Amino acid sequence: MNAPLRMPVAAAAGLTIRGIGKSFRTQVLDGVDLDVAPGEILALTGPSGAGKTTLCRILAGLERPDHGTLRLGEGDLAAIPAGRRHVAFLFESYALYPHLTVRQNALSPLLAPNVRADLATANRRVDEVLELLEIRQLDARLPGALSGGQKQRAALARTLVQQPALFLLDEPISHLDAKLRHKLRGEIRRRLAGQPAPAIWATPDGMEALSVGDRVAVIDGGRIEQVGTPEEIWLNPVSTRVARLLGDPPMNLVPGTLVEEAGARCFARRELRLPLPAPLAHAAGLSMSGDVVLGVRPDAVTVVPADMPGALGAEIYSNEPFGKHAILTLDLGGLLVKAKTTMAAAGALGEGGGIGRPVGLALPAEGLILFDGPTGRALPVA
Structure with a gap:
């Protein structure tokens, strides 16, 4: 059994973030509100420069917010000095001690004065994590002798050996090869889920966020766009900003x-006319300007013969095979649209992937989303 480690706040404390703002000449965070329950993993995703790292640094006490409050349980987190917050922070830049070996780096937080784990317990925990991360054989190396991926795992080991009040993981697997990234994604999630501390996993990869988070928070331009379960975020993005971040592609x-044609409300783009199913037609009536954006997932686009009645005319622009599936890029009257299909269907398009070949596109009545053009916000469906 691992010896319990002392913490400055209760182990089962939840994190509450209210109205956090921060500027560095320009606004980086603007009124961020988030809640993370004890033991919950919140995946924080958004593009580069969205404010993910700044929020993590504020929570760790390395930056001070311009305004807003931070609470961990009943305590004011902002009132606790950085060195006493007991936050396990995996830095995107690794921040390894260059003069310490991999093992010594991993041991360092367990031997800190405010933790005081006994050496035998600390070494057992380090062995377990190094084995998990497949760097046990590197434990005597200095950071200068490690590759980028090995450095990231060494920094990850230093984070995961802890039993903190709060976990902050800033792009924890971004520099690993695909095979190891897929393995560790589940292993790290399992380890975090077994501890009572809330955890924030920051990543620019929307699909990674969906796979690791109990809930997902999408941040863009320093503002929280949407918070929900992975299913809610995937099925019902609240804006085009969220929709652009999720999916592969x-x-x-x-x-x-x-437009109105023959008594039916239709989506129109140049010569394209797409009659809207009843729920979308109702939502379309809520758009005041008439300018909208139609959202359709690539796996819902079906490629059919060019002469099929009701199909939209298109031309194959590119064909990318990915093993079990293929990604087709289709030229729809000057607009490039992605379709995710089977390898067999992509292979049947002909030599060279069928590039330049005319085809038809069938769009489903279900699964389409309408966004208001001027605001980019999703229009509610009845």
């Missing part, structure tokens, strides 16, 4: 307008 976003 992301959702197709087609700008157009609304």
Whole structure:
């Protein structure tokens, strides 16, 4: 059994973030509100420069917010000095001690004066984590003798050996090869889920966020766009900003307008006319400007013969095979649309992937989303 480590706050404390703002000449964070329950993993995702790292540094006490409050349980986190917050922070830059070996780096937080784990317990915990991260054989090396991926795992080991009040993981697996990244994604999630501390896992990879988070928070331009379960975020993105960040590849976003034809409300783009199913037609009626963006996921786009009735005319722009599936890029009247299909279907398009070949596109009645053009916000469906 691992010896319990002393913490400055209760182990089962939840994290509450309210109105956090921060500027470095320009606004980096703007009124961020988040809650992370005890033992919960919140995946924080957004593009580069969205404010993920700045928020983590504020929580760790390395930056001071311009305004807002931070609470861990009943305590004011902002009132606790950085060295006493007992936050396990994996830095994106690794921040390894260059004069210490991999083992010594991993041991360092367990031997700190405010933790005081006995050496035998600390070494057992380090052995376990180094084995998990597949760097046990590197424990005597200095950081200067490690590759980028090995340095990231050494920094990750230093984080995971701890039993802190709060976990902060800033892009913890971004520099690992694909095979190891897939393995460790689940292993790290399992280890974090077994501890009572709340955890924030920051990543620019929307698919990674969906796979590791109990809930997902999407941040863009320093503001929280949406918070929800992975299923809620995937099925119902609240804005085009969220839709662009999620998916492999992301959702197709087609700008157009609304028109009435033969008593039916249609989505129109140039010569394209797409009758809207009843729920979307209701949502379309809520768009005041008439300018909308139609969202459709690549795996919902079906490639059919060019002469199929009701199909949208397109031309194959590129064909990328990925083993079990293929990504087709289709030229729809000057607009490039992605379709995710089977390898067999992609292979049947002909020599050279069928590039330049005319095809038809069938879009589903279900699974389409309408966004208001001027605001980019999703229009509510009845």
